[in-house]
Amino acid sequence: MLLRLRVSLPDRPGGLGQLARALGTLGADILQVTVLERESGRAVDEFTLDWPGSASDVADRLTGVPGVRVEGVWPTRETPGSSPDYDLLIQVVADPGRGYATLVDALPALCGADWAVALAEGCVRHASMGAPGEYALPDPPPRAVARPGEDILLMVIPVEAMHVVVARSQGPAFHRAELHRATRICDMVSRLTLA
Incomplete structure (x- = not known):
């Protein structure tokens, strides 16, 4: 299932990598990442994922990643890499x-x-x-x-x-x-x- 995932995370070296590793461990295939903002020591990033489970499952599974707040998960039809x-x-x-x-x-x-x-x-x-x-x-x-x-x-x-x-x-x-x-x-x- 293709999903968009919006998260807020600490804006520091390695923060995005830590989240990417966690998503990979959970079985997600990251197809695209978009940085929406970087302010006050936090970044808001949006991922397009190929996810094997349900949308609600993503948020539940990311609760253990330090400093990460899931702002939303929803289905998408946008094909990553297309224009x-x-x-x-x-x-x-x-x-x-x-x-x-x-x-x-x-x-x-x-x-x-x-x-x-x-x-x-x-x-x-x-x-x-x-x-x-x-x-x-x-x-x-x-x-x-x-x-x-x-x-x-x-x-x-x-x-x-x-x-x-x-x-x-x-x-x-x-x-x-x-x-x-x-x-x-x-x-x-x-x-x-x-x-």
């Missing part, structure tokens, strides 16, 4: 008239999320698979922000005369690095669509 951002941009360049629909369809996989919608004037203009048919933004609509919803975790990104909402039901809140990446992707698609 889904570039693939999205190539598709938008090939058919700019479908740029926003292509963006909304691609964002869940790009962001480790469940669904995405593009809203304009209070109506859903484009929706990925699994997205609700209706969605209400708070009034006034927010600037680019990652925040918890009622039962889901959200990113809301203004794009031209729309807002793109990306949601996931499992895992930790969207990190500011994820919000920044999604905002940049939305901005690039907007520019390509208007060109």
Whole structure:
């Protein structure tokens, strides 16, 4: 099973290696590592793992690693080592008239999320698979922000005369690095669509 694992650990030489050894001992195959932040003596890293057990099993098995806090574990569809951002941009360049629909369809996989919608004037203009048919933004609509919803975790990104909402039901809140990446992707698609 492919999983994303977000952990906070001491930011010191050997800390990441210690965690990697522990994951290997537990049977995980580390496919990718992304450093999300390094502040105040701690690092927040995200791993993509091929894991033989369940998602909840990962957190339980890492409790004995000194200084490591598991922030979230959730299933992912993102293939490590691929370039889904570039693939999205190539598709938008090939058919700019479908740029926003292509963006909304691609964002869940790009962001480790469940669904995405593009809203304009209070109506859903484009929706990925699994997205609700209706969605209400708070009034006034927010600037680019990652925040918890009622039962889901959200990113809301203004794009031209729309807002793109990306949601996931499992895992930790969207990190500011994820919000920044999604905002940049939305901005690039907007520019390509208007060109």
